[in-house]
Amino acid sequence: MNSTDKQPVKAPTRRSRAVAAKRSAILAAALEYFSQFGIHGTSLDKVAERADVSKTNLLYYFPSKEELYIAVLKDLLDVWLAPLRALRADQHPLEAIRHYIRLKLEVSRDYPQASRLFCMEMLQGAPLLKAELAGDLRHLVEDKAAIIEQWVREGKLAEVQPHHLIFMLWATTQHYADFATQVEAVTGRTLSDEAFFNQTVENVQKMVIEGIRVR
Amino acid sequence: MNSTDKQPVKAPTRRSRAVAAKRSAILAAALEYFSQFGIHGTSLDKVAERADVSKTNLLYYFPSKEELYIAVLKDLLDVWLAPLRALRADQHPLEAIRHYIRLKLEVSRDYPQASRLFCMEMLQGAPLLKAELAGDLRHLVEDKAAIIEQWVREGKLAEVQPHHLIFMLWATTQHYADFATQVEAVTGRTLSDEAFFNQTVENVQKMVIEGIRVR
DNA sequence: GTCTATAATATGATAGAC
């Protein structure tokens, strides 16, 4: 969580613990609303109500709606990127990608709101993430793309352009969170259904892996 | 376009043509805003301004913001589903899917806003498309899933569950519209760049096709 | 830190003239 450790670390007092708890209650409530209705469709009233604080009090912790929104986004980016960070050159290529797919689908199952808020922000042109996108994210992707490229050069993966493979991994795994409504409308199941989750992991892994296996 | 042919068809007069033109100018302006900012982030003022009509006048054509939003969504659904409708049992399986990928990426290139609005609606739980999702869309998907299942049974495709293949097709092709900001941040290119478009089609086709080819 | 006003404004929608 980025937004809770801006301050220098001190021994947590009773008060500071209470304050931290309130902050995170607000952040959690905000995520619920923002991820469904977006920043414009969400009122501070509702967020405050769900977090069980007064609106004025909320504005004491986060000086404006936009700052609250940004705090939520920042907290979320780490969760969202964790699976990609875990991809390392010393792993067996196909196993690494197999593992990535599972991790990312776990994120889609366990943090669907994070995935959706991220998606929503992207749809709007990511006005509040532009900086991250151009900086950190881009470098992270460059790193991982280089690893994939290396695997391709060594003949361990079929000839694909790394960026497109990364996009395919993102797209196929996010889809089960972002389009959960549609997935449920069509299949009648959700990722919380364990059997459906496993079947999803297997199908996605199989299709992706066979698509990039060398023969 | 659904929303323009609710009325019984008559010989178009000068007036009716002018009215139709105004309606579609409003719809186009609305799509631009809705697809970026969502229904809540969009004001009728802005839409009216872009469509070059007064706000009151806009409300004469569409009695409320929500009805305008729904009209836009309906117009869009056909465009969005056209590629899937084109999938037919009498085609060569891999060629059919290859073709689908191209068509859908063309939609992502030519109607990115439609794709994004659809995505945004889905993120919110599709409150205004629930009916369509449960009805028409579900049946369409069932039809196409049956075709795919048949291909699998005949040994023309690898063993995959049709729904997951359909999701993969949707996800990988939509991604280039919905996450265009991220795609551009990472690659520096967009689908309007012809070389990048072709390279995208080839990569997606290759990865998907190899992933479901029978060996 | 938390509360009670209250300011300031944006915006969806209507009334009624022309």
Add this chain to the structure above:
DNA sequence: GTCTATCATATTATAGAC
């Protein structure tokens, strides 16, 4: 069909007491 008010409301944010 189009316009000029105008209403009604929701909602962000602040001032100032405690």
